[in-house]
Structures are given as C-alpha cells and as structure tokens.
Amino acid sequence: MARIELVNVAHSYDGGKEYALKPLNMVWEDGRTYALLGPSGCGKTTMLNIISGLLKPSEGRLLFDGVDVTDSNTAGRNIAQVFQFPVIYSTMTVAQNLAFPLVCRGYPDHEIRRRVDNVAGLLGLSDKMQMPARRLTADLKQLVSMGRGLVREDVSAILLDEPLTVIDPQMKFELRRKLKQINREFGITMVFVTHDQNEAMTFAEEVVVMKDGEIMQRGSPQDLFERPDNTFVGYFIGSPPMNFLDARLEGGTLVCEGLGYHAPVQGVPAGARMQLGFRPEFVVLDGNGADIRTRARVEHVDNLGVEAVITLSLSDGQIVRAKQQGRFRAIAGENLGLGVRAENLQIYCNGQRLG
Numbered sequence: 001m002a003r004i005e006l007v008n009v010a011h012s013y014d015g016g017k018e019y020a021l022k023p024l025n026m027v028w029e030d031g032r033t034y035a036l037l038g039p040s041g042c043g044k045t046t047m048l049n050i051i052s053g054l055l056k057p058s059e060g061r062l063l064f065d066g067v068d069v070t071d072s073n074t075a076g077r078n079i080a081q082v083f084q085f086p087v088i089y090s091t092m093t094v095a096q097n098l099a100f101p102l103v104c105r106g107y108p109d110h111e112i113r114r115r116v117d118n119v120a121g122l123l124g125l126s127d128k129m130q131m132p133a134r135r136l137t138a139d140l141k142q143l144v145s146m147g148r149g150l151v152r153e154d155v156s157a158i159l160l161d162e163p164l165t166v167i168d169p170q171m172k173f174e175l176r177r178k179l180k181q182i183n184r185e186f187g188i189t190m191v192f193v194t195h196d197q198n199e200a201m202t203f204a205e206e207v208v209v210m211k212d213g214e215i216m217q218r219g220s221p222q223d224l225f226e227r228p229d230n231t232f233v234g235y236f237i238g239s240p241p242m243n244f245l246d247a248r249l250e251g252g253t254l255v256c257e258g259l260g261y262h263a264p265v266q267g268v269p270a271g272a273r274m275q276l277g278f279r280p281e282f283v284v285l286d287g288n289g290a291d292i293r294t295r296a297r298v299e300h301v302d303n304l305g306v307e308a309v310i311t312l313s314l315s316d317g318q319i320v321r322a323k324q325q326g327r328f329r330a331i332a333g334e335n336l337g338l339g340v341r342a343e344n345l346q347i348y349c350n351g352q353r354l355g
C-alpha cells in the first residue's frame with residue numbers, strides 16, 4: 001500500500017503541442033477511495049496510465065511513499081489495473097484466472113486458495129469456479145477481471161478505468177458496495193474512473209473532477225455538491241445542474257434584481273462576470289424562512305415520481321430550477337414565492353467561487 005504523489009506531472013502525446021494532462025501536483029492518500037470524474041477526453045485514462053506505469057509522463061515525477069518510481073515499469077510498481085472491457089484468459093477456468101496473478105508471483109498453494117476463495121465469495125463467483133472463462137457473459141467476465149486485481153491484497157493501489165460499463169445496472173450498485181468492502185477490509189487505495197456522477201458520488205470518499213487535462217476541484221461528494229469551486233463543477237455535478245443567475249456590480253454592491261438580491265461585495269475586478277449559484281435542492285418554494293426572497297412564475301413542472309423539478313422564471317426573465325421531494329402541484333403561469341438561504345448561495349466571479 002502506498003501514498004501516491006504526482007509532482008509537476010504533465011503529459012503530451014504529440015511532443016508538447018497539446019497537453020492531455022496539464023502540469024499538476026496531487027496526492028492520493030493511502031487507503032482512501034477516490035473517483036476521477038470528467039467528460040470524455042479530459043485526461044482520466046492518461047492519469048491512471050501514468051500512475052500504473054503504462055505511460056511515462058513527459059514531465060514531472062511520481063513518488064510512491066516518497067520513493068521516485070517514475071522510471072520503474074508496471075511490475076515494479078505493484079499496481080492492479082482494471083479496464084473498461086474485461087481482460088481474461090479465455091482458455092482458463094474462472095479459478096485459474098483468479099489465481100493467475102498469484103501463481104505468477106510464486107505464492108504458496110494454500111495462500112492462493114485462501115485469497116481466490118475469498119474474492120470469489122465477495123464477487124459471487126464461487127459456483128462458477130470450474131467454468132471456462134470464455135463461456136461467461138460479459139458482466140461475469142468483467143467480475144473475473146476485477147477479481148484478478150483484488151486477489152492481490154498487497155498491491156499499492158487498484159485503479160479501475162470505467163469498469164462497470166459492461167455491467168448490468170442492477171449489479172453496479174452491488175459491485176460498488178463490494179469494492180468499498182474490499183477497501184475497508186484490506187485498506188487498499190482505490191481510484192475509480194467514471195463519467196457517471198452518481199457512480200462517483202456513491203463510491204468515493206473523495207471525488208476529483210477534471211476538465212481539459214486539469215483538476216477543477218477535489219473534495220468530498222458533499223463539498224462538490226454544496227460548494228462547487230467553479231461553475232463547471234456546479235453544472236457537471238447535480239441533476240438538474242446548479243442554478244447560475246447573472247448579477248451586476250453597482251459600485252460595491254452586487255445586484256440580481258430577479259432574485260431580489262442586493263449585497264456588498266469586495267475584491268472583484270471591474271468588468272468581471274458575476275453570477276449567483278444555488279442548487280435546485282436548496283430553493284425554498286413559498287420563500288418562507290429564506291434570507292433572500294422574491295416571486296417567480298411557474299413555467300412547467302416535471303413530476304418524476306419521488307421528486308419534482310419545477311422550472312420558474314424571475315421578473316428579469318432569468319430561469320431557476322427547483323427540486324422538491326414528492327409530487328408538486330402547481331400550474332404553469334401561477335406565481336409563487338421563491339427563496340434561498342444565504343448559506344446556500346455562492347457568488348462566482350469569472351466562473352470561480354468567491355470566498
């Protein structure tokens with residue numbers, strides 16, 4: 001197990017014309033669960049391949065527990081990597097596939113049997129052990145592929161690159177739970193790549209959001225939800241995304257007429273784009289008890305069963321979405337009170353959160 005540190009790491013696939021990963025410093029703490037989240041092409045796989053050693057970064061150093069491993073190969077780093085599509089030996093049985101990484105490393109038979117039985121039990125593969133792997137369905141093949149990473153209890157980290165893509169949605173939940181159980185049992189650092197925010201938010205203690213080869217924010221799922229560092233994270237996390245309302249500066253006062261918001265603000269450069277951000281979940285419909293209150297017109301209501309999304313327009317024409325538990329009864333054109341508590345409102349200056 002290891003603390004993994006990236007020091008000024010950057011990567012370009014084309015000799016420096018474009019950076020798939022821009023220079024960054026970051027630490028993956030030992031024993032934690034991480035999700036790496038971001039749109040296609042933002043550099044998630046590049047980051048994982050640099051950690052595992054499949055890719056040598058064009059700049060910077062990689063340290064495992066303070067030891068420089070930038071020049072060591074994948075074997076020297078002792079990292080298990082699970083890919084989007086299963087990598088298995090189709091001529092071997094399930095049991096042989098699971099045992100393979102341990103056989104290669106010369107583990108004694110009784111130890112191999114113990115670990116293989118344990119992982120097979122965890123993944124629900126115990127009754128398939130003698131089956132040839134080629135006869136498994138795609139999701140079972142992926143389970144075996146994951147199992148091959150998990151039998152190695154002594155790995156520095158397990159890196160999973162969108163491993164659940166081929167897995168049945170109902171099973172995804174169960175698998176994430178099992179991965180967390182394995183993390184708790186063996187204390188192995190896990191980095192889980194996904195572009196599914198629900199997967200990231202339910203799996204990880206810490207979520208790292210990337211865009212265009214840069215880290216936009218890292219923090220607990222709650223941090224990302226409650227205090228997005230920038231408007232990108234506010235849009236990317238949450239469904240519907242965070243509300244962002246344009247506001248303007250009048251002297252030292254920030255004004256958003258539609259929301260009935262006037263408040264002093266400091267340290268803002270002239271001509272900056274100012275926005276107020278708040279989550280649909282934090283909108284108080286009727287406005288009672290909220291610090292900032294106004295009236296809004298219902299545009300439409302989407303009742304989604306357990307919750308409802310209400311689209312409203314403010315007097316200045318800006319749109320706000322509210323999310324409420326249960327069924328919401330209102331008709332288009334109706335006027336309602338709308339409010340936000342000060343603690344749930346963030347101010348953004350040129351896309352970055354103030355304060």
Ligand SMILES: Nc1ncnc2c1ncn2[C@@H]1O[C@H](COP(=O)(O)OP(=O)(O)OP(=O)(O)O)[C@@H](O)[C@H]1O
Nearest residue numbers: 013014020038039040041042043044045046047195
């Ligand atoms: N082998 C390669 N050669 C050249 N460019 C590459 C290579 N692999 C990735 N890239 C480019 O580097 C950037 C980051 O790619 P990367 O595969 O790391 O993204 P990703 O976040 O994993 O995307 P996805 O969600 O689609 O898997 C992209 O612009 C991609 O086109």
Ligand SMILES: [Mg+2]
Nearest residue numbers: 044045046161
């Ligand atoms: Mg990828």
